[in-house]
Amino acid sequence: SSDAATVLRGLVETWALDIDGAELARIGLSLGADVPMCLAARPLVARGIGDELSMVPDFSTLGLVLVNPGTPVSTAEVFAALAHRDNAALPPLPRSIDFHSLRNWLEITRNDLEPAALAMQPAIGRALSWLNKAGSGFSRMSGSGATCFGLFETGNVAKRAAAEIRGRQPDWFVAATRSIASEGADGQN
Template identity: 40%
Template sequence: MSVLAEAEARQAAPAKVNLFLHVTGRRADGYHLLDSLVVFAGAADAVGASAGAGLALTVQGPEAGALAAEPDNLVLRAARALAAAAGIEAHAALVLDKALPVASGIGGGSADAAAALRALNALWGVGWSEARLAELALPLGADIPACIASRPCRMGGVGEVLAPAPMLPPFGILLANPRVALATPAVFRARGGGFSRPASLPGGWADAAALARDLAALGNDLEAPAMRLCPPVTEVLAALRGLPGCLLARMSGSGATCFAIFATPGAAQQGAAALPGGWWRWGGGLHEAGG
């Protein structure tokens, strides 16, 4: 039996996908300003929380090995931050079921921290709102506020300025990673040139093809530097664009995970099955918040 089967609180930590990502400026403290349309895929880690004498974390699952040498997981830092802010003792047995690749541009660590905050918010009876949890989470990581709600959103600032996304049509999404970790700071350092303008988006799209057409006019400003640091990104993008039914392929976040948009989740699943077996790959639909 999985350890998570006995958890009193369990939260999904879905993959965060940047459908486009523009770097629009840089603050005096060195943090970059972004403009992005973010969605969350059905691919997800999971965090379980149950009563414990102290604060402990067990990491399991197919991608757990990549975190074995990590001395202080972001999940634990989030747990301690919530306990300190709520004025309670940090007592819980946490289990992270790791299914998403590490350092892959889909917000895995941020999603895990957000899921831990939601699980402990329930387990400890703190009762904080999403907005208050997001405020607490921002110092831990700029992606965590968006991951608290795990709903499609327009992301600005360094990641903390969140607005509702345009109305999205049903579509399928395929994620693929060549199993090469990319450190976000290194990708930003490798970026050259100036800054991009924020995107102009419509109020919504009638179907997946219309969404893909508009997104094709935008881009990911981190894609080119990531490809220089990690040439396999180029291979992944070429493979995705060659799949039948692919409407758009692009890198997510700072990479190396890339995504492809399809008309249906089923088409995305078929596409994932056709990719090389050595890559991490997943195909399906979007995460259903609250599910």
Template identity: 40%
Template sequence: MITEPAPAKINLALHVRARRADGYHELETLFAFVADGDVLTFAPGPASFAVTGPFADSLAGEGDNLVLRAARGFADAFGVAAEGAWVLDKRLPVASGIGGGSADAAAALRALARLHGVGLDDPRLFAVADALGSDVPACLLGRAALGTGRGEQLVPLDDLPPLPALLVNPLVAVSTGPVFRAWDGVDRGPIAEGATLARALAGRNDLEPPARSIAPVIGAVVARLQATGPLIARMSGSGATCFALYEEEAARTAAVAAIRAAAPDWWCLETRLA
């Protein structure tokens, strides 16, 4: 059996530059990953797929999970059998802007690559990831990176410290498509140059205003995070998960205690940058 982590991604900054003729958007984003997320296991043999964990019910009845699509894509690309028993421990909320499904797909590709002796830098593996979704290549890389294009053109970044992080989701699912469609179309400029954390602090998430128009509670989440005195607090991806980074673990511990007391129904994850 192979066990592969599927850590959550966060967008430290996400600048939407233009709508493209192919229906996608031209982006600049600073990807980062945390130490925690879903966990995927695989054992070769008869085909099956099961979901466990606190958010398993959110995927109930989903006929074609990204994990299975990733396995089929790997089998087609490398001419090997990729059938087996998959078990996804779903610890991250779905439709939440932290790449849960994309991270799961990337974990499936890494697991199969380990099984079949395929290097993670094999361009065929990247091509499979790219065909599955714009965030899957970044999740396959699994490290901080500057993403451009649709987010699939990646430049690794090596200067992010393992800062304590807090992820908060009000348990409101936000679909990516409506958020992008609600973007106002204004190009507010590129991500700055310099050290990654400084670039993040100077940046923004252009999808936060349209996401707030769809799910106003996002504004309340960001406000509560900002009130805890973090280095940065912002929505990730297309929402509704928001994050905060702290200099010390004690500050993060105090922050999560305050948020859980004020909003006990919100999902919180205490973690750190990986």
């Protein structure tokens, strides 16, 4: 979805198209439910199938490590293997999001797709294990997999963790990055 959003933005820029954000989001939605979220490129909460978006007003910049063990996962197969489709709603996000509040919130939430993806691709579990060994404050699979993320207090800590994992798993995709802060939010790391 992020690739599709990037291509759409690139086409609009390359061809100097006069398309407003709402129209671009509508086009993106035709490509995938969460493409509009990726087009927005700011802290958002997605509900439904990823198409119901709301702004997150106070989200600090946080250190992250992304790890993909290089094993393909079919989104359609993961959704087909869901054990339940009527899970309870997630609790609301904290008003102000920093490392500690986000970690605490993530600990009481879930990724409904993770159990199905783990059953199909055990390497996802190994990626999560490596994130935890590298000191992640919280680790989870992203979306339908196989990419996993680890939450770190600062960007520098995330960079060191990524280097450690990359040194042990040179064939995996491993990248340190950071979250995008809400406009006006403090907390650059």
